[in-house]
Amino acid sequence: GEDVEQSLFLSVREGDSSVINCTYTDSSSTYLYWYKQEPGAGLQLLTYIFSNMDMKQDQRLTVLLNKKDKHLSLRIADTQTGDSAIYFCAESHGSSNTGKLIFGQGTTLQVKP
Amino acid sequence: GAGVSQSPRYKVTKRGQDVALRCDPISGHVSLYWYRQALGQGPEFLTYFNYEAQQDKSGLPNDRFSAERPEGSISTLTIQRTEQRDSAMYRCASSLSSSGGPRAGELFFGEGSRLTVL
Numbered sequence: 001g002e003d004v005e006q007s008l009f010l011s012v013r014e015g016d017s018s019v020i021n022c023t024y025t026d027s028s029s030t031y032l033y034w035y036k037q038e039p040g041a042g043l044q045l046l047t048y049i050f051s052n053m054d055m056k057q058d059q060r061l062t063v064l065l066n067k068k069d070k071h072l073s074l075r076i077a078d079t080q081t082g083d084s085a086i087y088f089c090a091e092s093h094g095s096s097n098t099g100k101l102i103f104g105q106g107t108t109l110q111v112k113p
Numbered sequence: 114g115a116g117v118s119q120s121p122r123y124k125v126t127k128r129g130q131d132v133a134l135r136c137d138p139i140s141g142h143v144s145l146y147w148y149r150q151a152l153g154q155g156p157e158f159l160t161y162f163n164y165e166a167q168q169d170k171s172g173l174p175n176d177r178f179s180a181e182r183p184e185g186s187i188s189t190l191t192i193q194r195t196e197q198r199d200s201a202m203y204r205c206a207s208s209l210s211s212s213g214g215p216r217a218g219e220l221f222f223g224e225g226s227r228l229t230v231l
Contacts (some may be wrong), residue, residue, distance in 0.1 A: 004155070020154050031215050033218055035220075040224070041224060042116075042117070042206075042221075042222030042223050042224050042225060043156065043204070043222045044222070045218075045219050045220065048215050048218065049217070050215065053203070056178060088156075090155070090218070092217075092218050093158070097212060097213060097214065097217050097218060098144070098169075098211065098212045099144055099146050099161060099208045099217055099218050099220050100154075100158050100161060101220070102144070102158070103156050105153065105154050105155050106153075106154070106155050
């Protein structure tokens with residue numbers, strides 16, 4: 001079945017780069033997404049990548065997609081304490097893209113000053 | 114308000130009672146989604162609507178769960194005869210677009226309704 005896996009926890013120092021990894025199983029997914037959840041808040045879309053792209057850069061965020069290995073990563077450059085949150089990788093369900101997403105279990109990013 | 118609004122924020126109920134969770138999406142958003150999130154897990158899809166039409170209810174766990182969006186705006190998720198395993202955060206999200214492009218997956222989530230069944 002469809003599944004999205006992430007490592008559970010990452011700790012970095014302020015100013016370092018953070019890399020959060022994700023693997024997914026549905027090769028027909030059209031888009032892959034990264035969402036951020038801050039304590040007590042709803043999830044917020046950070047960025048997305050179309051499945052036929054290898055890389056997308058958006059300010060401090062870089063998304064890398066290896067479609068062959070079904071591996072997605074999110075790199076945050078110059079990580080700040082305000083980046084501390086839970087990051088969810090999500091894939092669109094099947095090829096007809098809707099908001100029916102399959103989420104990973106989330107990676108908690110801890111940024112130490 | 115500007116965002117997705119859910120109520121109640123917290124609901125504690127006894128096993129066997131019915132509960133209704135409400136979602137008021139962003140004005141003009143076509144699609145409305147319900148997700149359930151257990152502690153330490155990612156959101157899990159339950160059901161979604163385009164306008165007032167329920168498009169997919171494949172994620173509803175059983176027939177005790179139902180949802181409606183009668184006028185294409187506010188939605189209610191109802192759980193009948195609640196059980197302890199229903200305890201979770203229930204999240205509503207809305208989307209401007211129904212399908213096709215990346216914006217369909219750009220979900221605007223509410224803060225959630227935390228349900229505890231004793």
